[in-house]
Amino acid sequence: xxxxxxxxxxxxxxxxxxxxxxxxxxxxxxxxxxxxxxxxxxxxxxxxxxxxxxxxxxxxxxxxxxxxxxxxxxxxxxxxxxxxxxxxxxxxxxxxxxxxxxxxxxxxxxxxxxxxxxxxxxxxxxxxxxxxxxxxxxxxxxxxxxxxxxxxxxxxxxxxxxxxxxxxxxxxxxxxxxxxxxxxxxxxxxxxxxxxxxxxxxxxxxxxxxxxxxxxxxxxxxxxxxxxxxxxxxxxxxxxxxxxxxxxxxxxxxxxxxxxxxxxxxxxxxxxxxxxxxxxxxxxxxxxxxxxxxxxxxxxxxxxxxxxxxxxxxxxxxxxxxxxxxxxxxxxxxxxxxxxxxxxxxxxxxxxxxxxxxxxxxxxxxxxxxxxxxxxxxxxxxxxxxxxxxxxxxxxxxxxxxxxxxxxxxxxxxxxxxxxxxxxxxxxxxxxxxxxxxxxxxxxxxx
Numbered sequence: 092x093x094x095x096x097x098x099x100x101x102x103x104x105x106x107x108x109x110x111x112x113x114x115x116x117x118x119x120x121x122x123x124x125x126x127x128x129x130x131x132x133x134x135x136x137x138x139x140x141x142x143x144x145x146x147x148x149x150x151x152x153x154x155x156x157x158x159x160x161x162x163x164x165x166x167x168x169x170x171x172x173x174x175x176x177x178x179x180x181x182x183x184x185x186x187x188x189x190x191x192x193x194x195x196x197x198x199x200x201x202x203x204x205x206x207x208x209x210x211x212x213x214x215x216x217x218x219x220x221x222x223x224x225x226x227x228x229x230x231x232x233x234x235x236x237x238x239x240x241x242x243x244x245x246x247x248x249x250x251x252x253x254x255x256x257x258x259x260x261x262x263x264x265x266x267x268x269x270x271x272x273x274x275x276x277x278x279x280x281x282x283x284x285x286x287x288x289x290x291x292x293x294x295x296x297x298x299x300x301x302x303x304x305x306x307x308x309x310x311x312x313x314x315x316x317x318x319x320x321x322x323x324x325x326x327x328x329x330x331x332x333x334x335x336x337x338x339x340x341x342x343x344x345x346x347x348x349x350x351x352x353x354x355x356x357x358x359x360x361x362x363x364x365x366x367x368x369x370x371x372x373x374x375x376x377x378x379x380x381x382x383x384x385x386x387x388x389x390x391x392x393x394x395x396x397x398x399x400x401x402x403x404x405x406x407x408x409x410x411x412x413x414x415x416x417x418x419x420x421x422x423x424x425x426x427x428x429x430x431x432x433x434x435x436x437x438x439x440x441x442x443x444x445x446x447x448x449x450x451x452x453x454x455x456x457x458x459x460x461x462x463x464x465x466x467x468x469x470x471x472x473x474x475x476x477x478x479x480x481x482x483x484x485x486x487x488x489x490x491x492x493x494x495x496x497x498x499x500x501x502x503x504x505x506x507x508x509x510x511x512x513x514x515x516x517x518x519x520x521x522x523x524x525x526x527x528x529x530x531x532x533x534x535x536x537x538x
Contacts, residue, residue, distance in 0.1 A: 095292040101169045108180040115392045122157035135293040148448045154437040155394035162441045170304045185393025193404035211530020212386040214505030217479040222512045224472040236276045237466040244470030255364035262467035263460040270459025277459040307446035319439035339412045347429045351436045363475045375406025378482045403429035
């Protein structure tokens with residue numbers, strides 16, 4: 092039990108990361124749990140202390156923390172290519188699956204069977220977002236100040252219609268000031284550190300020296316940042332010169348670059364920003380399509396933020412970015428583009444910041460701004476839940492009276508979904524499946 096397992100080759104690691112890309116259901120919590128079970132408990136590639144140390148860093152970054160954690164461990168074990176392989180394979184299966192499902196949704200969504208599926212899962216999505224707000228709020232709103240930040244963020248986006256980046260910035264400033272002058276109110280101790288267990292010696296154990304490639308070097312930091320900027324600038328220039336700076340492809344590249352830098356708190360946190368841009372500002376897709384995309388994201392492996400691939404595909408397909416004869420090609424290119432620009436910053440954060448994290452081997456102390464931002468995100472997610480609920484229960488609007496126009500069947504399905512999530516504590520996948528079956532039945536019986 093105290094003998095570490097033999098070293099793992101890059102090829103062995105590649106096979107595991109590919110497998111993970113196909114089984115990573117359950118959102119970030121489920122994905123992190125899968126990696127912990129596989130890498131810490133069973134395979135013993137990395138000790139729990141080193142695993143959690145890496146996780147704490149990923150939790151502080153914008154972007155999908157589970158994908159960043161896979162990138163970090165892959166980099167730590169097999170240098171830069173190991174990190175790239177781990178991060179890419181975490182996302183790639185989801186991209187191909189969502190391109191296929193997005194096309195089926197657009198091409199055959201009018202069929203009764205498909206329409207019934209989405210009719211049933213729309214109320215479930217609203218309930219899932221409410222559960223996300225409850226889950227994040229229950230672990231982050233620990234005092235009245237944080238509750239106040241959440242309420243202020245809700246008012247800011249619901250009543251004042253302030254842009255999401257401004258809300259995040261304001262919350263971060265409040266958290267930074269709070270950390271200096273009232274640290275006891277913004278004290279977010281390192282996550283997941285309690286109850287550490289010893290699963291036996293690991294390849295990268297507690298006392299294993301930092302590998303040579305993971306030691307901090309200024310020259311390497313500059314090189315990684317320069318390569319990252321180049322990988323962003325070259326595609327952007329290519330898009331701008333080939334299609335024009337106002338073309339949909341170029342606008343998507345700009346927009347999802349900013350989205351990638353604002354995803355503190357996970358996918359649910361950035362969804363309001365994606366909604367503001369994709370539905371309200373650019374009108375790439377409708378509110379109903381946005382909800383359907385979130386439902387598809389919930390039912391496919393990979394990070395939930397991969398819903399951006401659906402947004403890109405549907406937007407380019409319906410807006411005919413390449414003309415009426417190349418709809419699928421336009422959608423596939425857009426889905427790939429937005430995935431590239433959404434995840435590129437995550438790779439740079441890990442490959443550039445990893446050596447700094449490895450050099451500390453101690454708890455990070457940048458959590459006060461993140462604590463405030465997380466509190467604000469609770470308010471923003473509540474607004475998102477209300478938005479989804481409104482468009483589900485009143486699909487035709489409320490011009491003829493809110494009570495007369497309400498969809499009572501959708502309301503019933505939404506209440507059932509809430510009960511299944513909160514009372515019976517069923518998984519999201521099971522709730523979506525039950526609600527989809529109900530939706531199919533309703534469409535075939537009622538029409």
